[in-house]
Amino acid sequence: MRLSRRALLRTALVAAATASLPTLAASQSAPQRAVLVTGASSGIGRTIAERLAKEGFYVYAGARQADDIAELSKIPNMKGVRLDVTSNAEISAVVQQIQRDGRGLYGLVNNAGIATGGPLVMTEDEELRRVLDVNVMGPLRVTRAVSPLLIASKGRVVTTSSISGILSGAMLGVYSMSKHAVEAFSDALGAEMAQFGVTSSLIEPGNYRSDIGKNTMSAAVAAAEKAKGTPFEAAMQNFVRAMGNYENYPAPDSVASAALHAFTSPTPRPRYMVVPAANQGLATIRKAMDELVQLNQGHPFSYDRDTLVKMLDEALAKLK
Secondary structure: OOOOHHHHHHHHHHHHHHHHHHHHHHHHHOOOOEEEEOOOOOHHHHHHHHHHHHOOOEEEEEEOOHHHHHHHHOOOOEEEEEOOOOOHHHHHHHHHHHHHHOOOOOEEEEOOOOOOOOOHHHOOHHHHHHHHHHHHHHHHHHHHHHHHHHHHHOOEEEEEOOHHHOOOOOOOHHHHHHHHHHHHHHHHHHHHHHHHOOEEEEEEEOOOOOHHHHHHHHHHHHHHHHHOOOOOHHHHHHHHHHHOOHHHOOOOHHHHHHHHHHHHOOOOOOEEEEOOOHHHHHHHHHHHHHHHHHHHOOOOOOOOHHHHHHHHHHHHHOOO
16 A cells, blocks of 8 residues: 555654654653752852853752851752761761752762961961861761762762962961862872772862952951061061952852863863962962972982973873
8 A cells, every 4th residue: 555645754754753752751861960069158169059050960059057058049950958068967968868869979079168377386276177177077078978979970079179289378378288188188089989980170279259268368367466476477467468359359260160171071180270360370380390390309319301301291291
């Protein structure tokens, strides 16, 4: 029996539509990738959380205050969750929430952090512990808790460091100590988790606008008051004056772009230095080079200039 042209066309259209249904259903049933962002109430963390949510990720946005949690939950693709990275109980509760929701966890942004200012030799043990507890122990606690979820998804970890993880300036020693530790944390994590298909990336911002600048300023003012009548009085006054410009720092949109790349690129980078001014990048690269020269100096296994240049060329070639 011969079919009319109209019948043939109708049959072809039905077949085409039917053939496309599995693909459509598969795309509709594909799970939305979820990411947990710590310290998401403001600054860099808030900007990263909003950018990831806008790009289609489902974001668990960690914050400590009820008002911030409620505000974050109003954003599409985002759920505010109570999360103090110094509290194992709150970390565990967030993990349970993620498990109940059933999306799994593709990514973690270790962003929560605090800073302080003042001479190292005038820093009390309590203040040192407070900074290290949030900035170093915090990422370890959260990463440890969600690691089974990340291994299951072959996911990614992004940790907010700082150019202070390379540089070590006067009056920011405690903060720099914590960020140097974060650099080691991410490198070791990447080496350990690579066997499971989990990557670890660092974002090293320069001076961007965030609450950490405001908090550092407050700590610096208190430290300057404490330093009166000591050999550090003049240095602390200069530091406070320099910190006075923090409100003029640019918004951290470029930092969020780096985080997005780390979660979407087939080959996320181990490090993303993101700075708003050339001099900040130059100072950081020069410091890394100074350390290389110092490491190479005055021992039986030092390399000559030609060998060092060859090593640099080999390292650059790996990036192509």
